[in-house]
Amino acid sequence: MLGSLAVLVAALLALHSAVPNAVGNLGSLLETFLPWLGLPAVALLALASLRRSPAAIVAAIVPALVWAVMFGAWVFPRTSPPGTSTLTVLQHNVADDNATPATTANTLARAGADLIALQELTPQTLPVYEAALTPEHPHRLFVGTIGLWSRYPITHSRPLDIKPKDITADWNRGLRATVQTPTGDIAAYVAHLPSVRIRPQDGFGTAWRDESATALGAEIAGEKLARIVLMGDLNGTVHDRGLSPLTSRLTPALDGFAFTWPAAFPLARIDHIMTRDAPATSTWTLPSTGSDHLPTAARLDLKK
Known part of the structure; x- marks a missing residue:
């Protein structure tokens, strides 16, 4: 047996x-x-x-x-100190029902990241994050409920059409921008893929998430810049075949388990940082901020 x-x-x-x-x-x-x-x-x-x-x-x-x-x-995750060619990026779903957005915003502001990607921003909480993050990250971009704050200039920004065809409501959860770092331009993508659900009638429901991942993968496939960083709540793990349109084109930052959800007892890493030609040298999570997700961060090597 x-x-x-x-x-x-x-x-x-x-x-x-x-x-x-x-x-x-x-x-x-x-x-x-x-x-x-x-x-x-x-x-x-x-x-x-x-x-x-x-x-x-x-x-x-x-x-x-x-x-x-x-x-x-x-x-046994690696650790690497910041260097002159390092870009530190941070990804966090801040939760639209977060009761302590000011605490969350201040925690993120102190994290020392060069790029900060957020999901589930609301009209009520956006000014809170603006006040905390903008002093050190004056370049920012918002599309729907997602946002990107950068220490470095942002150019050539646009929304991404990754909405599943069956969603008829206003739904904007993807953006692409060029970030002008001291070591050259990098294409920054921020995305929030649809949630998945477990239901008795249809099992593990991933259809919308998978469709959105396919659309995002097609956008990344057409990217002209060599360096790419994708930051997002992708509602799936790197082993989940539904994210293969992304994991087949980008390298996930996988140093350590770094589970991000649910924050009270993390069981899975569904918040990701993935790259092309900008390898992650270390990855970690931050303590709970009041969201049901944990923030995840990575240092990227831009020496090439």
């Missing part, structure tokens, strides 16, 4: 992309929480040790080894 369970856990880890989405998007649901398969792997190893069965122990080691290969590097 233990051997069979060990083989199952190892297979789910190594072959997660083979789990079909045909029924309730089970594949994407598994991929959302894939790192947590480390818990049953450890439990199986502990049970096998208690039974003192060499065969069971060998079988239980297999999923533990698979997990270590996939996620072991996340256990």
